[in-house]
């Protein structure tokens with residue numbers, strides 16, 4: 001008999017490993033919950049920051065699906081209870097910036113500090129990842145009173161649900177940082193930038209508003225830039241505008257993906273366009 005493992009043995013081992021991993025995560029989550037409970041009873045006690053490892057989720061979700069979201073689909077933008085997300089939001093105020101596919105939310109935290117008078121929302125299709133962002137915001141709001149009240153996150157499929165969230169000419173900045181490249185031919189329709197989606201983004205944007213895109217995948221960069229160039233309602237930032245916009249440096253450095261690409265010595269390709 002051969003000493004190498006049979007397929008069945010390997011499958012069984014993998015199953016056991018997965019089960020053990022799940023148990024560790026469940027145990028750690030329970031511990032976290034206990035710590036959070038203790039701090040709830042003592043509002044002056046600092047809360048512990050959530051650990052990214054406990055919120056990992058498989059990378060690819062079907063963005064054509066309507067299943068992944070944490071709000072009611074019958075809702076209209078005017079019915080959204082934004083106070084639930086931004087406790088200090090006054091009547092007449094609204095979300096200004098959207099970070100589409102915000103992942104673990106690195107950009108949002110920077111936007112909060114840089115633009116204290118603007119509201120930003122992160123839209124993320126993966127439930128666990130979005131829960132991490134919400135948990136981190138909640139802990140920071142608790143630990144640093146009065147801060148991070150202008151950012152929030154929603155689990156949703158941004159390809160399908162923007163009309164439920166925003167009205168015409170509302171947004172002044174939309175970010176697409178390191179979107180999924182969707183290389184396979186049959187998945188190209190999943191890309192977050194296309195002529196149809198640009199028409200939608202243009203509808204929700206103020207004149208003079210900016211779309212920021214960045215990726216480390218050259219093919220995707222050409223795709224996004226090409227589509228933006230083709231669209232009659234967008235024009236690329238001038239050299240001076242690129243130089244003078246402080247967000248150009250931020251989008252290259254602050255998100256979790258930007259940091260990963262930096263660490264691996266990857267190249268980052270930027271394309272930023274203004275809504276006419």
Ligand SMILES: C[S@@+](CC[C@H](N)C(=O)[O-])C[C@H]1O[C@@H](n2cnc3c(N)ncnc32)[C@H](O)[C@@H]1O
Nearest residue numbers: 063101102103124125157158159177255256257
């Ligand atoms: C490669 S990650 C980049 C995350 C983040 N922008 C960053 O730079 O760290 C792409 C993210 O987009 C999310 N995503 C993909 N399609 C989406 C969609 N249709 N709506 C909302 N989020 C989506 C994925 O779940 C993933 O977290």
